[in-house]
Amino acid sequence: MPVTAEDLDRAIRAAFPVSHLEIEDQSSGCGSSYAILLVSEVFAGKNTLARHRLINQALKQEISQLHAFSQKSYTPTQYAEYLAKSG
Amino acid sequence: MFQSVLRSSLSLHRSAISSSLSSKPFRRFLSQESRVKIQAAISEYPVVVFMKGNPEQPMCGFSRGVVKILSAFDIPPEKFKTYDVLGDPELRSGIKEFSEWPTIPQLYVNGEFVGGSDITMSMFQNGELETLLEQHGVIPKASELPSQSS
Numbered sequence: 359m360p361v362t363a364e365d366l367d368r369a370i371r372a373a374f375p376v377s378h379l380e381i382e383d384q385s386s387g388c389g390s391s392y393a394i395l396l397v398s399e400v401f402a403g404k405n406t407l408a409r410h411r412l413i414n415q416a417l418k419q420e421i422s423q424l425h426a427f428s429q430k431s432y433t434p435t436q437y438a439e440y441l442a443k444s445g
Numbered sequence: 446m447f448q449s450v451l452r453s454s455l456s457l458h459r460s461a462i463s464s465s466l467s468s469k470p471f472r473r474f475l476s477q478e479s480r481v482k483i484q485a486a487i488s489e490y491p492v493v494v495f496m497k498g499n500p501e502q503p504m505c506g507f508s509r510g511v512v513k514i515l516s517a518f519d520i521p522p523e524k525f526k527t528y529d530v531l532g533d534p535e536l537r538s539g540i541k542e543f544s545e546w547p548t549i550p551q552l553y554v555n556g557e558f559v560g561g562s563d564i565t566m567s568m569f570q571n572g573e574l575e576t577l578l579e580q581h582g583v584i585p586k587a588s589e590l591p592s593q594s595s
Binding site: 406407410411414418421422426427428429430 | 505506507545546547548558559560561562563564567568
């Protein structure tokens with residue numbers, strides 16, 4: 359069974375308090391490459407490596423079936439700053 | 446120091462378990478032999494990348510991205526080494542167990558796991574990668590370079 363965006367969505371929401379989540383399927387439909395952007399308070403006080411490890415751990419099953427997985431992680435405060443800058 | 450001793454005793458224990466199960470074609474844990482090999486590989490050069498393909502011919506966009514970023518720093522060849530995991534299935538799975546990181550490429554600086562492609566890219570963009578390479582003496586500090594005439 360290929361991993362769907364819905365599978366990822368469910369797994370992420372089950373593992374983290376989500377304030378914003380974007381899942382982009384970059385595989386043109388073959389279900390093996392995703393990029394996610396997750397905004398969660400759980401990242402507060404953690405560096406990027408620690409944040410990515412949290413996500414990798416929560417999505418262990420799913421990631422093992424993907425060819426490519428790319429992630430961005432922000433705290434709600436950082437995401438607001440990011441939006442303000444890029445807006 | 447303590448941690449590495451602890452870790453090696455743990456992995457010895459693991460390899461004892463896995464050798465008792467050695468009739469199985471797949472071992473769940475990284476063998477002691479693989480761990481030693483990987484530890485040697487990441488200690489031998491200040492900057493080590495485990496990737497798909499090689500810098501001249503990367504076989505994956507993420508591997509290409511990491512070597513491209515590193516090429517921006519003019520790291521001396523004697524301080525930089527890449528390993529192609531595609532030709533070595535044991536390394537390909539072993540390195541993931543070693544770093545507890547699920548994907549390739551993987552960047553190491555002075556034996557420490559730095560991150561994969563996303564982390565390398567964001568550290569490049571915010572300047573942390575340059576600072577890291579300077580701190581580890583991989584590249585000269587910007588302040589020590591001859592100042593440019595304006």
